[in-house]
Amino acid sequence: MSANDSHPMTISEKIFSRASGKEVKAGDFVLANIDLAMTHDITGPLAVDGFYEIMKGREEKKVWDPSKIVILFDHQVPADSLHAAKNHIMLREFAKEQNILNYDVYEGVCHQVVPEKGHVKPGDLVVGSDSHTCAYGSLGAFSTGVGSTDMAAVLASGKLWFRVPQTIRFEVEGKLPERVYSKDLILHLIGDVGVEGARYMAAEYAGSTVRSLSISERMTMSNMAIEMGGKAGIIEPDVVTEKYLQERIPGYKLDPYWASDGGADYLDVRHYDVSNLEPQLACPHNVDNVKPVSEVEGTKVDQVFVGSCTNGRFEDLEIVANMMGDEPVAEGVRLLIIPASRTEYMKALRAGYIEQFMEAGAIVESACCGPCMGGSFGLLGDGEVGLATSNRNFRGREGSAESFVYLGSPATAAAAALTGEITDPRKI
Numbered sequence: 001m002s003a004n005d006s007h008p009m010t011i012s013e014k015i016f017s018r019a020s021g022k023e024v025k026a027g028d029f030v031l032a033n034i035d036l037a038m039t040h041d042i043t044g045p046l047a048v049d050g051f052y053e054i055m056k057g058r059e060e061k062k063v064w065d066p067s068k069i070v071i072l073f074d075h076q077v078p079a080d081s082l083h084a085a086k087n088h089i090m091l092r093e094f095a096k097e098q099n100i101l102n103y104d105v106y107e108g109v110c111h112q113v114v115p116e117k118g119h120v121k122p123g124d125l126v127v128g129s130d131s132h133t134c135a136y137g138s139l140g141a142f143s144t145g146v147g148s149t150d151m152a153a154v155l156a157s158g159k160l161w162f163r164v165p166q167t168i169r170f171e172v173e174g175k176l177p178e179r180v181y182s183k184d185l186i187l188h189l190i191g192d193v194g195v196e197g198a199r200y201m202a203a204e205y206a207g208s209t210v211r212s213l214s215i216s217e218r219m220t221m222s223n224m225a226i227e228m229g230g231k232a233g234i235i236e237p238d239v240v241t242e243k244y245l246q247e248r249i250p251g252y253k254l255d256p257y258w259a260s261d262g263g264a265d266y267l268d269v270r271h272y273d274v275s276n277l278e279p280q281l282a283c284p285h286n287v288d289n290v291k292p293v294s295e296v297e298g299t300k301v302d303q304v305f306v307g308s309c310t311n312g313r314f315e316d317l318e319i320v321a322n323m324m325g326d327e328p329v330a331e332g333v334r335l336l337i338i339p340a341s342r343t344e345y346m347k348a349l350r351a352g353y354i355e356q357f358m359e360a361g362a363i364v365e366s367a368c369c370g371p372c373m374g375g376s377f378g379l380l381g382d383g384e385v386g387l388a389t390s391n392r393n394f395r396g397r398e399g400s401a402e403s404f405v406y407l408g409s410p411a412t413a414a415a416a417a418l419t420g421e422i423t424d425p426r427k428i
């Protein structure tokens, strides 16, 4: 990159410049080198089939770099059907044969496990065959979801083409009120711009409110960038990121280069003040059908699901535990708690929260996607209403096409579990 033609860049432009070896700007088409590729039990088998298709006729059928690939089992674990068991066997064999790291059925949801184990750092270009791969933008990476065939190409070559996305920047100021969290904030942003508001763009979340968030809270926001159509949801790394990474990557030091330059070219900069933000809910059947809790209070719920890669971490479980105290789950309500990873589960276990949940009448399952995608256990039946801390509420997402899913924060989930209806968590 020559100093002469260098222009102020967004963090995405910087990452694609590094990954493609030439200075690029939004709109350019690039062939970029991938730093990490993630695949899982649902989309992995197709990617592996595609990989062998590409390798047909070659003597050596080896992936481009096994140390840059991670395979996880999380959507259908422990195997909930013979089909799932078959997929797991196939991927285990592939991982073994190719010497790829494979987190098996006990480890947790991909988007929690990958950053938790130190596989992502600022400036990285990451792809995963899952739409919520955008979650790792919380650590200053450009991270995005791809289909299984793209993943097959990455497994074979380590490269993928992209159009460098334009950036929409969300500048958020003000202190989040009590019992209002980053989940409420991201739902508010999605409600504001709509499900296509950031289509094929990099969303950047910035401002003092975002900087004050923990990594867990930031992950919630980056995770849901895809819910506004975003290609990525990036938060500039800072000392909070550095501390998180130092606990995972020995000797990691923050590099201030991985931030957008002053004067970078944004497609749009939007300003928000959250000082008076109410708890928010995405109402059936779209993630951008967002309403403040005051408009939907009193809606009866049959099931409350606390979990998923969006809000299934220790901090989320802690909010629920603190709000519930020693109160029982409301009569007629099923409270389903599924930590996002084994590590987060054990933190909650050691803190006494799991025992507290069980005493209250909750159902606690081992780390996995659970009913988030409606493919596994914990499904909603016809006419039932669920409140979930996850990220999607499309018709049938959590079970029956005749059920209704509201999305909210862990605090709003706890309030509903205690009262049996959608309730402002500030009233508990």
Ligand SMILES: CC(C)[C@H](C(=O)O)[C@@H](O)C(=O)O
Residues within 6 Å of the ligand: 042, 043, 075, 129, 130, 131, 132, 145, 373
């Ligand atoms: C199974 C997978 C392809 C899917 C995704 O890409 O997001 C799932 O994780 C989801 O949340 O809907």
Ligand code: SF4
Residues within 6 Å of the ligand: 075, 109, 110, 111, 130, 132, 308, 309, 310, 368, 369, 372, 373, 390, 391
């Ligand atoms: S927890 Fe839900 S959103 Fe996250 S990867 Fe699993 S199914 Fe997808």
